[in-house]
Amino acid sequence: MYEMLKGHGIVPVIKFDSADDALPLADALAAGGIKIMEITYRSEAASSAIEQVAKERPDILVGAGTVLNLEQLKAAEAAGAKFIVSPGFDETIVVEGLKRNLVMLPGCVTPSEIMAAMSLGLKVLKFFPASVYGGIKAIKSLASVFGGIKFMPTGGVTADNLAEYLSIPQIQACGGTWMVKANLINGAEFETITKLSQEATDIYRKIRPDET
Ligand code: 3PG
Numbered sequence: 001m002y003e004m005l006k007g008h009g010i011v012p013v014i015k016f017d018s019a020d021d022a023l024p025l026a027d028a029l030a031a032g033g034i035k036i037m038e039i040t041y042r043s044e045a046a047s048s049a050i051e052q053v054a055k056e057r058p059d060i061l062v063g064a065g066t067v068l069n070l071e072q073l074k075a076a077e078a079a080g081a082k083f084i085v086s087p088g089f090d091e092t093i094v095v096e097g098l099k100r101n102l103v104m105l106p107g108c109v110t111p112s113e114i115m116a117a118m119s120l121g122l123k124v125l126k127f128f129p130a131s132v133y134g135g136i137k138a139i140k141s142l143a144s145v146f147g148g149i150k151f152m153p154t155g156g157v158t159a160d161n162l163a164e165y166l167s168i169p170q171i172q173a174c175g176g177t178w179m180v181k182a183n184l185i186n187g188a189e190f191e192t193i194t195k196l197s198q199e200a201t202d203i204y205r206k207i208r209p210d211e212t
């Protein structure tokens with residue numbers, strides 16, 4: 001189930017104000033070596049953006065983020081999302097997503113949340129907001145207890161601490177907005193986005209040469 005996440009160590013967390021930006025952004029990220037997009041339901045444009053990328057850029061792995069309810073889950077799947085990220089753990093959403101063969105990445109930051117996710121068979125969990133819930137130190141402590149679980153920290157990950165996060169083997173991938181800030185997307189600053197993506201990709205390749 002998690003096979004598809006392999007090689008995608010950097011996950012841009014994207015909010016589109018307009019779905020017209022979906023393909024230009026997909027191309028800008030890909031030019032910088034990032035071939036995965038988490039398109040969040042923080043805007044009305046999410047489903048249309050997911051659909052365009054899924055249809056027009058089949059080499060990019062597209063998923064939905066900030067999925068808060070079943071309606072969004074179903075819309076994301078219909079649009080072509082392959083993985084579903086939620087800020088927190090909601091059993092109903094996870095169970096429904098698993099039934100639909102989607103890769104489910106709910107946010108879990110406490111031992112109890114992690115155990116609830118494990119009981120549904122999950123092995124990769126979002127850890128959000130990472131900087132607030134203890135960051136690297138917390139992930140290391142949790143990883144020592146929950147063998148076999150991997151985390152995707154987001155919230156406070158940047159180019160400055162990316163290497164430190166990626167050097168922890170129990171981190172599946174790092175997510176964040178630092179290369180896809182609203183001002184960059186809305187200002188059509190796609191060259192800057194490519195540059196920031198390339199910088200992140202270079203760090204990823206340096207820390208994990210075997211994955212990339
Ligand atoms: C997320 O949902 O993963 C966060 O909004 C990303 O946080 P960041 O803006 O600190 O990268």
